[in-house]
Amino acid sequence: ENLAQCPFRGTRVGGAMGKSPQLDDWWPNRLQVELLHQEQPVANPLSDENYKEAFNKIDLQELKKDIKAMLVDSKDWWPADYNNYGPQMIRMAWHSAGTYRIADGRGGAGQALQRFGPINSWWDNGNIDKSRRLLWPIKQKYGASLSWADLIVLTGNCALEIMNFPTFGFGGGRRDAWEPDRSTYWGPEFWNGKPFKESKVGEYYDGHPEEMVTQNLRWKGEPSDPNRDLENPLAATHQALIYVNPEGPGGNGEPKDSAMAIRESFKRMAMNDEETVALIAGGHAFGKSHGMASADKIGPAPEAAPMQAMGMGWQNSEGTGFGKYTMTNGIEGSWTPDPTSWDNNYLINLFKFEWEKTESPAGAIQWTPKDPNAPKTPDAHEEGKMNDLMMMTSDIALKVDPAYNEICQKFLNDFEYFTNAFSKAWYKLTHRDMGPKDRYLGPEVPEEDLIWQDPVPKRDFDLIEEAEITSLKQNILDSGLSVSALVSAAWSSAAIYRDSDKRGGANGARIALEPQNNWDLNRPDELNKVLSTLRSIKDDFNGNQSGNKRVSLADLVVLGGCAAIEKASKDGGFDVNVPFTPGRTDAIAEQTDVESFDWLKPVSDGFKNYHNDKVGYNIPAERIFLDRAQLLTLNAPEWTVLTAGLRVLDQNFDHSKHGVFTDRPGTLSTDFFKVLLSMDYEWVPQNDREMLFDIRDRETGNIKYTATRCDLIFGSNAQLRNIAEVYGADDGKERFIKDFVKAWDKVMMLDRYDVKDD
Ligand code: HEM
Incomplete structure (x- = not known):
């Protein structure tokens, strides 16, 4: 009788705030306009902090020393394999960055979204909760001066460095998210928080009933069917995976099919064949895979775990549940005889030996050298015990695919070349979504500009001021260009920006370069007329300067928009001043990766x-x-x-x-x-x-x-x-x-x- 008065009286359907059914359950097709209002400053307890200033005050070398000390300080609650947390931290950093996809620029390491669902609970991110928890003392020490996103990537670099790998550089400046991201589409399957092996069959939403759909990658018929199709904009071949299933598509154990899936998936992440091989062969020079318990011994993922798990998941009921009992992916073993140092043994052994399909203690498909005299690898926890080397189906793929094979040969013959390729690819992987180099912070940002950074030249001239801005606007309007044409040029140049990976935008005047100047949605004929008029205004203006004041084409395109809007507003009876901030510079074709820019074109x-x-x-x-x-x-x-x-x-x-x-x-x-x-x-x-x-x-x-x-x-x-x-x-x-x-x-x-x- 008292129960009836309780506002949360626990009726059949839940009866409390946020419980289904809600608006979207009743009307699943309504447009969720509220998705525009995520990441509000009110959700960010650090919104009053200037991260740039705070980060720049850190002594990066001191911080790296702290991280490197932590990496070799094994804790009893999660003992380090080989007394070295390095490999598991590399995997953490790679998985943090590896969600990136070029089609919409979403995913990536930029906001440490790995801390929130659904990503924190993906089967592929198994036990990465432990890696982040091991980092907490460092995060605690540096607090607001060091975002999780920066810490995760930097720890990946430190891990590589303590294992004698020369990293290419590190840029800080990533701002953490403070709530799960609801705007990213990760794939069509329902995933119920159970291990992937249990949930993959029959428990997904299948929008294509006529096809075999076990993954985001789907085939009509057999897995090797060339009609395979990975849904746009996804880069992972399976929801809840970072890229591909290590056991081959759908767990089929076929290296050839695996190679196809890897190629498609890494391409979606903006990596070419050489970068792909460098990353996989480089990454798997370190650490091991974990499969010492069967999946049914593993508890729910973090988002589904009980309160007392305090945000951690995958409680393992086998033995102690960690150390030599660890179960993460299900595959068991290490790729190399020395998993804590940088060497070429991954490729050497992959090619030197024949590998045969075997099964891990957890029942996963993996590969073992046929030759009993092949080198062994030390057990990660038991002193003196030696184990067989291991390869995954996705590793054998590098050998069976002709193009990957050729690249492997190059890497085998030239370890320095391979080292450099992995170093650069790792830098790209972990910084790909940071946008303009102006955002990079700290003393380890390399001087060199890389094409994937969409570089723009540094400004080497003085800025135009109020008087020049006013007269340039007049010149533009006097040139006879229409309001519509001027607004279109300015909007087209600026509005391809996407905040996901911070690419695109008016700076660089790439609107005047291939491919943007010819995109049909930019009204190319009209646009090129606008650009040629603006160019001559620019040349006149710059030619007439006695000092070092200059105006760029990029600035003039935007200024043309300002002038046009002021005119359009005046025609409607309102005088306005449209703000204008000069300082953009003009990029050249050599600084522009046409293929990569084409991804920015809206469909x-x-x-x-x-x-x-x-x-x-x-x-x-x-x-x-x-x-x-x-x-x-x-x-x-x-x-x-x-x-x-x-x-x-x-x-x-x-x-x-x-x-x-x-x-x-x-x-x-x-x-x-x-x-x-x-x-x-x-x-x-x-x-x-x-x-x-x-x-x-x-x-x-x-x-x-x-x-x-x-x-x-x-x-x-x-x-x-x-x-x-x-x-x-x-x-x-x-x-x-x-x-x-x-x-x-x-x-x-x-x-x-x-x-x-x-
Ligand atoms: C471990 C798959 C690419 C670095 C693993 C594990 C799997 C896997 C299944 C074992 C996880 C566990 O049970 O602990 C794959 C697949 C890849 C891929 C399918 C792409 C085809 C990469 C890349 C890197 C990387 C690009 C880094 C550049 C690592 C490292 C480990 C690891 C360092 C060892 C982690 C540890 O020792 O705890 N990978 N991986 N992997 N992976 Fe990859």
Whole structure:
């Protein structure tokens, strides 16, 4: 009877905050606009800290000394293999970085998302919870001055160094996340927190019933079928794995199939064949795999573990559960006779011996040398005991694949070359998602620029000031370029930025280089006219300077946008000053990796009503639009004002009229909202696809406008509609201009790590 009064009375369905069913359970297709509002400063207890200053105060050598001492200080609660935590820390750092995928730039080591679900509980990250817990005393000592993300990568470097491997460099500057990331799609399978071996069969959501789907990588028919297809944008072939299954695709034990999966998967992570071989052969020079207990002895992953586990998972009930009983992946053994020092024995033995398929104590497929006289490797815990060498199916893949084999031969013959290749590839792996080099902190940042860093030249000229900015804006407007063309050039150059890996943006003026200058969504003909006019304005201006003041093309592209928006706003009755921060420089083609830049091209872009049907996306366009807004770090009001503004400024990639709800395109007005919110119209899909809509006058039945899903979402989604109402109201006009200009400037400045703090 008292129970009835308790607000959390524990009814059948839970009855407490956050328990299902919630909004998304009832309406799984609603657009989750709230995904734009993750990572709020309120969730970050360190939001008042300047990380750059704090990190720069650390004595990096002292910190590295602390880490290196920890690496050889074995603790009884998790005794180190070979009395050296180095190998397990390399795996931790690699798994932290290895979630990166180039298609959307998400994943990677940048925010230490490994600390949160789902990643902290992926089967592939088994026992990495122990590695991080071992690091806690270091984290505790340095506190706010050292992010987990930096500590994890730096520890990987220290581990390599104590085992005599020369690292290429280290840049700090990674900012930790403070909550799980809900915006990243990791794959279609349901994963229930049980070991992968138990959960992989039959417990996933299978969106493609006609195909064999045990993984993100799917085949029609046999595993070696060339129709295999790894779903975009994923890089891992199985949800809850970092890349590929070590036992071959679907655990089939086929090295050839494994090679195909590795190639596809590493390509998605922006690694070529040589980098791939360097990473795998380099990484597996160290440490061992763990499979001394069967999977049914292993408890739930961290997110599902009981309270008393205090955030750790995979409690192992075999023996002590650690040391010689350790069970992580299921495969057992080491690749080399000396797993704690850098040498070429991994490749030497892989090629010198024939390997045969065997089974680990945990029942996993692995490979053992056929030759009984092959070298042995010392047991990680029992003094004097020697074990057989081990290879995984994914290691044998390097031998059976002709292209990988050739690279292995090169590495075998030239250990120094191999060392250098692994060193560079490790640096790329762990820094790939950091963005411009301006973000890198500390004394170990290499001088050398690398092509994957999308380098821009250092500024070697003085900045233009107010008077020059004003006259340049006038010159641009006087040149006869239209508002629409100028805005399109500026927006196109800045808005391919993505915060996931901090690539893209206006700096470097890569809008004037291949491939961006020819992307169909950038209106290439019009764009190249704008660029040639701006170039001549630039040349005139720079040629007339007696001092060292210069303006770059990159700056002029952005300034052209500012001038155009000021004009468009004035035409609508409001005088505004659009902020402008000079200092961008112009990159050259040699500094631009065309293939890597092509990944930045949106497959669909709601800001320009660009919807590429050929890609065959089954995802509604507005969902990809939301994704783009999230990559631009926009909040819902910013997303709304920018879209509305771009529509009335005639920014559709093909100058189509979809969503251009105005009779005065080129004027910055709230007309978009007026039509969107009006009950004078009805909206009628043009066909079953419900991509394009006619907007009819209810009275006359005449088609007044047309629109796409990416226009109407601002009127149909409850959260966006409420925002639209603010700007569509009679007092919303000035607010709209102000908010549009602010959001515009934010986008123009997204990549300016040369002048802003993260
Ligand atoms: C260990 C798979 C690539 C570094 C392991 C383990 C597996 C595995 C199953 C054993 C985990 C355990 O039971 O403890 C793979 C696969 C790869 C790959 C399938 C790609 C095809 C890499 C790369 C690196 C790396 C690129 C680093 C550059 C390591 C290290 C260990 C390890 C150092 C030993 C960890 C320890 O001693 O505790 N790998 N790996 N691996 N891996 Fe990889």
